[in-house]
Amino acid sequence: MSSKLEAIGIAKRYGDAVALEATDLVVQAGEFLTLLGPSGSGKTTLLQMISGLVAPSAGRIEIDGRDVTHVEPGKRGIGMVFQSYALFPHMSVWDNVAYGLRMRRKSRDEVRAAVDDALSMVRMTEYAKRFPKELSGGQQQRIALARCFAYRPSVILLDEPLGALDKKLREHMQSEIRRLHKELGATFVYVTHDQDEALTLSDRICLMNQARIEQVGTPADLYDRPATRFAAGFIGHSNLLEGALDDARGTSGEPILLAAGGRIPLPINAIGASLAGGASVAPGARHTLLVRPEAPRLVEPERGFVDGTIADVVFFGSDTRVQLAMNDGSELTVRCERSLSPRIGDKVGLVWDPYRTTLLHV
Numbered sequence: 001m002s003s004k005l006e007a008i009g010i011a012k013r014y015g016d017a018v019a020l021e022a023t024d025l026v027v028q029a030g031e032f033l034t035l036l037g038p039s040g041s042g043k044t045t046l047l048q049m050i051s052g053l054v055a056p057s058a059g060r061i062e063i064d065g066r067d068v069t070h071v072e073p074g075k076r077g078i079g080m081v082f083q084s085y086a087l088f089p090h091m092s093v094w095d096n097v098a099y100g101l102r103m104r105r106k107s108r109d110e111v112r113a114a115v116d117d118a119l120s121m122v123r124m125t126e127y128a129k130r131f132p133k134e135l136s137g138g139q140q141q142r143i144a145l146a147r148c149f150a151y152r153p154s155v156i157l158l159d160e161p162l163g164a165l166d167k168k169l170r171e172h173m174q175s176e177i178r179r180l181h182k183e184l185g186a187t188f189v190y191v192t193h194d195q196d197e198a199l200t201l202s203d204r205i206c207l208m209n210q211a212r213i214e215q216v217g218t219p220a221d222l223y224d225r226p227a228t229r230f231a232a233g234f235i236g237h238s239n240l241l242e243g244a245l246d247d248a249r250g251t252s253g254e255p256i257l258l259a260a261g262g263r264i265p266l267p268i269n270a271i272g273a274s275l276a277g278g279a280s281v282a283p284g285a286r287h288t289l290l291v292r293p294e295a296p297r298l299v300e301p302e303r304g305f306v307d308g309t310i311a312d313v314v315f316f317g318s319d320t321r322v323q324l325a326m327n328d329g330s331e332l333t334v335r336c337e338r339s340l341s342p343r344i345g346d347k348v349g350l351v352w353d354p355y356r357t358t359l360l361h362v
Helices: 044-049 093-103 108-121 137-149 167-184 195-201 219-224 229-235 270-276
Strands: 005-012 017-028 033-038 057-064 079-083 157-159 189-192 204-209 210-219 238-247 258-259 262-265 286-291 298-301 306-315 320-326 331-336 349-351 357-361
Touching: 005 044, 005 189, 005 219, 005 357, 017 057, 017 189, 017 210, 033 044, 044 079, 044 157, 044 167, 044 189, 044 204, 093 108, 093 137, 108 137, 108 167, 137 167, 167 189, 167 195, 189 195, 204 219, 204 229, 210 219, 210 229, 210 238, 210 357, 229 238, 229 331, 238 331, 238 349, 262 306, 286 331, 306 331
Parallel strands: 033 189, 033 204, 079 157, 157 189
Antiparallel strands: 005 017, 005 057, 204 210, 238 258, 238 286, 258 262, 286 357, 298 349, 306 320, 306 349, 320 331
């Protein structure tokens, strides 16, 4: 797969304020890359510099190997979809979608064919004669997408396009956007602060924090193998158990972490990974272990790695979430099958596959 878009040393400052530190990012042709992070992390600034709406303070942007850093937004071959639909209220749906094509001086036949195709793609053909005020929020968002898709840009930038929609409609539109990405074969760069949305849509995720890139990888990479404590805490539900390495090993020679009031076996290769990261592996060295809520299972007290008391039980439909107060005073969340019937006040033990955990550095 060849690269479509590259940000090389791109940075943005406003006086003394750093909106984005010097950043390198490569987006492959045809992939769906999501810029994910909390407010102020730099994701929208990066997207705006890619689009040409904001000039970088340093670095350059390349599309198909061509330096477009100082090229006008309309001449970069990029499509943009915003959270605000930005539809013309006095124009029909058909004319809204046709607007960009007419501005590009396409022929009447080319406009007609492209608009009809774009409306069909977003399943809005029957609404062609309506006006934006006659559409629901989801329908207006589809028209905004159709307007972008109509002239077939090879790179499409989407800045939190579903932020104004309710949960059910967001989930529906996520499926629609994923389908449209596959049909178009274009390169999508999508901004969101919603981790579930990023996990659902993306081929890869670029996680950002404090004006820099924290980690880039597939959704599975970021969920199962987060590189930092921030990544572990931001992606998915997390149990972060802090403790120290024991000076003794387990029965199979595995390292042991003393945490949550218990002795927790680590993957045998975990210390090797820690060494590669430059962390101390001496007995007593502090580490954080990431244990996802779906990894542990409940067992009898003193039969697990750690023990605790069930403090709360919440029914979520497909599963049950159990909140445990551990013996050392920390808390831990576990997802259980509905067939189990944990009760508040019960004392339980927890076990899990050590290879479903990730060792981080404190």
